Amino acid sequence: MHVLLPARHLLPSLLCYKPHYRPISSLSIAPALVRSEGHSGGRWVPATSTFPVLDPSSGRELLSVSDFGVQETREAVRSAHTAFQSWRVTLAKERSVLLRKWSELMMQNKEDLAKLITAENGKPLKESLGEVVYAASFLEWFSEEARRVYGDFIPSPAKNKRILAVKQPVGVATIITPWNFPSAMITRKVGAALAAGCTVVVKPAEDTPLSALALAELADQAGIPGGVYNVTPCSRQKTPTVGEVLCTDPLVAKISFTGSTATGKVLLKHAADTVKRVSMELGGHAPLIVFDSANLDQAVAGAVASKFRNSGQTCVCSNRLLVQKGIHDAFVQKLAAAMNKELFVGSGFDERTTQGPLINERAVEKVEKQIQDAVARGARVVCGGKRHSLGGTFFQPTLLSDVTTDMMCTQEETFGPVAPVIKFDSEEEAIAIANSVNVGLAGYFFSQDPAQIWRVAEQLEVGMVGVNEGIVSSAEAPFGGVKQSGIGREGSKYGIDEYLEIKYICYGGL
Ligand code: ADP
Numbered sequence: 001m002h003v004l005l006p007a008r009h010l011l012p013s014l015l016c017y018k019p020h021y022r023p024i025s026s027l028s029i030a031p032a033l034v035r036s037e038g039h040s041g042g043r044w045v046p047a048t049s050t051f052p053v054l055d056p057s058s059g060r061e062l063l064s065v066s067d068f069g070v071q072e073t074r075e076a077v078r079s080a081h082t083a084f085q086s087w088r089v090t091l092a093k094e095r096s097v098l099l100r101k102w103s104e105l106m107m108q109n110k111e112d113l114a115k116l117i118t119a120e121n122g123k124p125l126k127e128s129l130g131e132v133v134y135a136a137s138f139l140e141w142f143s144e145e146a147r148r149v150y151g152d153f154i155p156s157p158a159k160n161k162r163i164l165a166v167k168q169p170v171g172v173a174t175i176i177t178p179w180n181f182p183s184a185m186i187t188r189k190v191g192a193a194l195a196a197g198c199t200v201v202v203k204p205a206e207d208t209p210l211s212a213l214a215l216a217e218l219a220d221q222a223g224i225p226g227g228v229y230n231v232t233p234c235s236r237q238k239t240p241t242v243g244e245v246l247c248t249d250p251l252v253a254k255i256s257f258t259g260s261t262a263t264g265k266v267l268l269k270h271a272a273d274t275v276k277r278v279s280m281e282l283g284g285h286a287p288l289i290v291f292d293s294a295n296l297d298q299a300v301a302g303a304v305a306s307k308f309r310n311s312g313q314t315c316v317c318s319n320r321l322l323v324q325k326g327i328h329d330a331f332v333q334k335l336a337a338a339m340n341k342e343l344f345v346g347s348g349f350d351e352r353t354t355q356g357p358l359i360n361e362r363a364v365e366k367v368e369k370q371i372q373d374a375v376a377r378g379a380r381v382v383c384g385g386k387r388h389s390l391g392g393t394f395f396q397p398t399l400l401s402d403v404t405t406d407m408m409c410t411q412e413e414t415f416g417p418v419a420p421v422i423k424f425d426s427e428e429e430a431i432a433i434a435n436s437v438n439v440g441l442a443g444y445f446f447s448q449d450p451a452q453i454w455r456v457a458e459q460l461e462v463g464m465v466g467v468n469e470g471i472v473s474s475a476e477a478p479f480g481g482v483k484q485s486g487i488g489r490e491g492s493k494y495g496i497d498e499y500l501e502i503k504y505i506c507y508g509g510l
Contacts, residue, residue, distance in 0.1 A: 084198065
């Protein structure tokens with residue numbers, strides 16, 4: 001049985017709702033936090049040209065930002081390298097105090113930082129506030145970790161020798177970040193890097209450079225020395241050349257990237273020639289499995305939380321809902337009802353909104369293509385399925401049933417508000433489907449059977465597992481993937497290791 005909800009998949013009141021353009025000057029953000037120049041060597045640096053940052057709700061320009069090219073980028077790398085010589089020898093406690101101060105300043109300015117995120121990314125203001133708190137938590141966490149970088153004293157095989165292993169910062173780190181978390185994807189990396197004693201050059205996504213630049217202002221206010229945190233904003237057109245400089249310059253020792261698997265592979269190739277250290281947090285294709293043994297309400301709530309956060313635009317969003325046949329119909333019906341009741345599409349500045357616009361037209365086209373492909377192959381649109389009547393890049397939250405594993409939406413990441421439901425018979429079948437892809441970032445499942453919980457948690461080929469839980473990220477926990485979802489872990493006690501080298505010292509002649 002398939003549950004077809006009435007066509008009013010979203011509230012009729014939406015039909016007369018018009019998202020209105022909010023110029024950045026109307027948002028009452030502290031002027032010091034609205035920056036349009038790059039930040040290099042502790043100074044605000046213009047470039048010879050600019051590029052527009054757009055409001056995804058209206059497609060209109062928010063601000064023109066300096067478009068860094070090769071020369072400005074090389075200078076930023078040099079600044080970072082110069083600053084590294086002194087930053088690396090600061091006391092761990094000094095770095096800790098500065099990171100904490102930076103985190104506190106983020107919290108003191110959280111409303112303004114959230115408005116910037118909503119303006120440039122489109123996500124609902126409540127989610128933006130959540131992101132700022134989450135982002136600040138990484139600076140706080142790594143301010144604590146900075147003081148716990150221990151080495152080892154190792155029993156020696158010879159009486160006249162002593163063996164030590166000490167940890168040292170790797171050097172200048174290039175940080176390339178995506179638009180879906182304009183603030184948190186930066187602090188998760190930069191917190192660890194600075195705590196370890198590295199300096200950084202951040203290249204934010206061209207869609208969302210404003211948050212990265214506001215963070216530079218707060219870094220200055222916190223007293224972080226010039227050159228430790230540099231930002232090189234640039235347009236999509238300049239990204240390949242700027243990216244190449246950032247990933248091949250001999251003064252750069254480390255690349256940390258979050259973004260698509262395709263771009264990650266380009267950067268890995270760049271890194272190869274000079275054998276740089278790399279951390280890659282790439283695409284996912286998260287399965288969310290609902291077993292017959294699940295608590296239905298818990299599974300529905302988990303699916304809504306993990307699928308529709310940020311309008312489905314996170315790399316850990318569930319991307320394939322696998323539902324066992326005994327619970328399938330009830331789950332589809334309840335999920336559709338929850339989507340109707342809880343999801344509201346609109347401008348991120350409207351407080352009713354839970355679903356902002358997608359980031360750009362390319363994103364909408366991908367979602368449309370996946371839905372068309374699924375429907376052509378026999379999927380049924382339970383609700384949504386189309387561009388939203390608000391126009392622009394707004395899209396209806398969509399639920400598809402009768403989905404099969406030959407459809408595009410089950411083979412590649414959607415990065416949009418589409419929940420495709422695949423029906424399965426047995427636990428083995430669900431695990432085989434979940435593990436059939438070449439990526440493995442997050443995976444979720446719902447079960448009340450303890451033996452099944454252990455079996456499935458251990459068999460899922462992913463870096464992070466949510467058991468009866470749709471939201472798993474936190475500063476305390478290791479974030480990262482397996483297979484083509486990436487290399488390395490961020491956050492947690494492990495995250496700082498990505499920015500440290502182990503040096504072995506053999507003390508002889510004793
Ligand atoms: P998306 O397609 O969602 O924008 P990307 O992986 O392309 O995802 O983007 C993530 C980040 O990688 C952004 O900061 C983007 O500018 C950057 N990026 C994209 N292509 C390159 C490249 N060739 N070199 C360096 N950075 C790149």
